[in-house]
Amino acid sequence: MALRAKYIAAFGSACYTSEPSVFGDSTFNCFYKTIDKACKDAALIGEVSGNAPYDKGYTCQPVAGTDDYTLQIGPDVANSLPVRYRDAPRQTPLVVVDGVPVEVSGPYRDLVDPVEVAPGYEFDGNSGIGDGDGGSLEQREWVLAVNRKKNKGEIRSDLAGFKFPCKKGEPAICTEPDFLEDPDAEERSPFFADTVAQVHHVVPRKDKRCCPWGTNSYENAAVISAKLNRHFTNNDPPAEEVKRLNDAAAYTP
Incomplete structure (x- = not known):
């Protein structure tokens, strides 16, 4: 985990753990x-990992007949790194909590998922529940x-009392209110x-690379x-959020 943290710190969102194949x-x-x-970035792996830095001055060379490359990192041509061309897999939806990867299982986990559940989907699918007017x-x-x-x-926040920065990079802290404005109410406050x-x-619908990530399953x-x-948008879910939601009692449909 410590080595992974070094790579993420050095190379950013390009580095992540994929979901199981x-x-x-x-x-x-x-x-x-x-x-x-x-x-x-491959040329920096030796230095970032804490091992001996790679020799400098080499550039990636194409591997004949493929879309792959190799990067020589020492005087011996056999001393090289492969740089492979592959489709990037989906980032794992598991969130590390107290050092353990856990699945998100929020308070709506007992609701029956729609037929179409997939990474990147909005919560706008047909729930299968009648709306009283002949629709769903x-x-x-x-x-x-x-x-x-x-x-x-009333509508209560599932993270009531959660504290977060009011604005990115500023010290002021906001607190999530207990009850929220109803988006379907006829009267709305100025705020x-x-x-x-x-x-x-x-698990956000899109990851930091804007690739499909979190699904429209009710447990998410x-x-x-x-x-x-807005504060959470496209960021990895904080452990505190996941712990609170997983520990919350399930809503009864």
């Missing part, structure tokens, strides 16, 4: 959009309805944009304010 294995690696950036509620609408039922017609209830993807849903939702 069909063979059940999950790997940590770095994936790049361009060969130039991949080769530039969207997932988002169903989650909010379940929340209202539990809270006597509606910040306090309106939204259905949040705990939480109701929070728009302000807190």
Whole structure:
């Protein structure tokens, strides 16, 4: 884990642990959009890992008949690193909590998922629950309805009391309110944009590379304010958030 942290600190969001493949294995690696950036960072692996720095002055060379490259890192041509061309796998949706990767299982976990559940999907699918007018509620609408039922017609944040920076890079701390504005209410306060209830993807719908990541499964849903939702956008879920949501009692449909 310490070595992985070094790579992430040096190379950023390019480095991550992938979700398990069909063979059940999950790997940590770095994936790049361009060969130039991949080769530039590959040349720094020795230094970043704490081992001997690689020899400088070498450039990536194409491997004949493939889309792969190699980077020589020492005087012996056999001393080289492979830089392979592959589709980048999905980042694992597991979140490290207290040193252990855990699955997100939020308070809406007992709701029955729709037929179509996939990474990157919004909570706008057909819930299969009637809306009273001959149609069906969207997932988002169903989650909010379940929340209202539990809270006597009001919408309560699933992360009430959660503290977070009001603005990135500034010291001021905001606190998530207990109850939120109802997005379907006829009357809205002047601060509606910040306090309106939204259905949040705990594992974000898109990762830091803007690739599909979190799914529209109900276990990945939480109701929070728009302000807190913006704070979480495309960031790895903090352990505190996941612990609170996983420990929360499940809503009854």
